[in-house]
Amino acid sequence: MNELEKLRHSAAHVLATALLELWPDAQLAAGPPVEGGFYYDVELDHRISPQDFPAIEERMQRIIAERQPFKRIEISREEARKLGFKGRLGALSERKVPSRYKLDILESIPDNEPITLYQNGPFIDLCAGPHVEDTGMIKGFKLTHVASAYYKGDEKNPQLQRIYGTAFYTKEELEDYLNQLDQAKKRDHRKIGKELELFLIDEKIGAGLPLWLPKGAVIRRELQNFLTDELLKRGYQLVYTPHIGQLDLFRTSGHYPYYRDSQFPPILDPEELKTFESKNMSCAELANRLEKGEVEGYLLKPMNCPMHIRIFDSKPRSYRDLPIRIAEFGTVYRFEKSGELSGLTRVRGFTQDDAHIFCMESQVEGELLSCLELVKVVVQKMGLLDTKVRLGLRGEDKEKYVGNPESWKKAEEDLRKAAAQSGFDFVEEPGEAAFYGPKVDFLVKDAIGRSWQLGTVQLDYNLPSRFSLSYVGEDGHPHLPVIIHRAPFGSLERFLAILIEHFEGHFPFWLAPEQVRIIPVSDAFVNYGEKIKEILQQNHFRVNLDRKNETLGAKIRVAQLEKVPYMLIVGKKEEQMSRVSVRSAKKGNIGEMQLDHFISLITAENKERRL
Known part of the structure; x- marks a missing residue:
């Protein structure tokens, strides 16, 4: 565990302390550092939402200001069980509610590993560590979001609330990270993918099958x-x-x-399935025989x-x-x-x-x-x-x-x-x-x-x-x-x-789903736009013609929102001179040019797969 992970692990304990002060009946599960921050899983009747974050963060800030030392305590397994049954594992020291998740985690620790607790202030947690010296070393922290998570990731177990946060050694690092998060939200591929109609995940087909x-x-x-x-x-x-x-x-x-x-589970050979169905063999027995290789099966690779x-x-x-x-x-x-x-x-x-x-x-x-x-x-x-x-x-x-x-x-x-x-x-x-x-x-x-x-x-x-x-x-x-x-x-x-x-959805020209959009300034120039479209398609470019009865400005804004690399504006002057006015999503207005010249430019850009 590196130094930043150690700090975030400590911040997770501070979060747990604050949660117990606000909701004494909360049942804590685990609170590890993760990429970008930390979380703590908790079972609680109250449904935590971002509206609760200010109150939780206020408690956390007080705990940090107290500079509570993190004390490592090594005890026997039996002593830990007794503490758990008294509700003092993953709890404030005066708590009397049995901590069932901590007892379960305790039993999963291998016999040859030491049992260690970490205490900060009144909070005692079953934890292997390590931690920073005291809570005061957490200079910048922020709760970010809350989600649901099954205990130990198993759908058969209770569903817990998972509260996420992040922490840094300085407030400046936190600010930089929060700015990055803001940028990440704007760039979220799920959001952009929906806006640009790139992919779809349909629950009727199945989760995780795009x-x-x-x-x-x-x-x-x-x-x-x-x-x-x-x-x-x-x-x-x-x-x-x-x-x-x-x-x-x-x-x-x-x-x-x-x-x-x-x-995905193996699939029994259909011919063998008929044989076993005639013998009224249970699903469990079939699965067991399949597992042992006693019957033939198939696997999605x-x-x-x-x-x-x-x-x-x-x-x-x-x-x-x-x-x-x-x-x-x-x-x-x-x-x-x-x-x-x-x-x-x-x-x-x-x-x-x-x-x-x-x-x-x-x-x-x-x-x-x-x-x-x-x-x-x-x-x-x-x-x-x-x-x-x-x-x-x-x-x-x-x-x-x-x-x-x-x-x-x-x-x-x-x-x-x-x-x-x-x-x-x-x-x-x-x-x-x-x-x-x-x-x-x-x-x-x-x-x-x-x-x-x-x-x-x-x-x-x-x-x-x-x-x-x-x-x-x-x-x-x-x-x-x-x-x-x-x-x-x-x-x-x-x-x-x-x-x-x-x-951010602005793909290079060679990757863009739509490479060129032709925008007539009015309906009178749609036919000229059609001719240009046909020529570009013959040159194997992906091109569309905007036929909507809208203003030129509105059409340009739509093309920009849909992140089309090039727009060709065509009107009276362009038709008379057999030219096009070129607008780039990156560079803005480029100016008028012969269509052949434009084609030579984008042909090179496409062939070289430029960024």
Whole structure:
């Protein structure tokens, strides 16, 4: 936990203290620091709203002014249970109401871990820490919003109120952050996506399953075209694979059971289902037999890897064939909890710009550097110039990973070397590896300084062995290939959400759903506008003609609100001279020019995919 996280963790305890002073019967659950701030989950009859924030913040400010020290107290498990039954865990010291959530959390602490409490003033909380020295170190804080959350994220548990806030060491840092939040609200991809009609999430189809509307589909298609051009230059072969596959395939890869908790449940083979229905077998028994592999089932694919592996293994391979680079824009499915879904950034069905490179060990270094260079091309083309790398290494929990330590050591060293040579700034984080190998994740900053995780490059010495893959080497003997998993965008949904917010909906010309709008100054010039529209369409531009019976100023305002890059104003003078008056969304009025000249300008802009 870094220093800012420590401060925010402490601010969460201050929030909890204030809540208990205002509502003594509140039941506290947990209050961790999170990205951008902190929260505390509470069960309370009173429905907390932003109207309550001033009263809560006033109490918090008093607690901060008292400079209450944070005292660490280590006690036995039995002593902690007694405190819990007396209602003094996660409570003010004089409280007598049993703290059921804290008792539940207490029982989930492993037997070999110490039981620690932290106390500030009268508030005593079950907590592993750490905290700042005293409450007075919290110089700037603000409650931001309140939401609902199931206890431990499980829909079977009670629904709690989650109160969010943020905290900083100085008031100036807080002001900067609040300004960023204000900008983020204006740029929210859900808001802009609705205004510009880019995507839709329809509850009758399902939460977290976005529909791409025509305008959003244009952006998605252009992104795919851009990346496909880059892939073909680098020798990738494009494939298509089904959305569902036999469960045994994912057992072999390890995606099942490693990702079981975030997957849609397996589907029983329909032929076998008929057999078991005739025997009146219970659903629970069927599920148990499916889980054990005693009956055949299918799974909505959570990853594309096993499909690409089967393509590689579909015929004999020689060292002369390698590297083989297989790429796909493949849709995968994860059953994210409903409380974690958010617009396009957290969905249940999403399309990865996935690729798998099958190569010899001697080719790993060059292929890794090529993958990292491709990510550079992507982020630079999108104007995401502040990019850092996180090198995810194997953690201490050996049950989370497959393979032997020697292959992991080699993979980590290979990836570390490539990251250093790539020129990206990088940090190493143990415990962030994929279950089959270490990975590089790309963290980019957008136009207002927020950090996002985008694509990934993963090095895998383990799945080839699990699938018994081989190629015939120069010596005539079979050898295991190495797999590099690679996705520069990560997912098209998340990537587009980031681009919407980064550009605030003002997409570069080559990505804009509507590139040019023709605006006649009156109905008398609609026919001239039609001729221009036809010429632009023949040159493969996305163009519309505004036929509405409104003033010129009103039409220009609508085009600006809809963030169309170029407007062509046509009237009597333009028609007589076979010209157009050009207005840019970025630069304002550019002036009159021949249509051919305008077409040459936007052709270059489109071809070069300028920002």
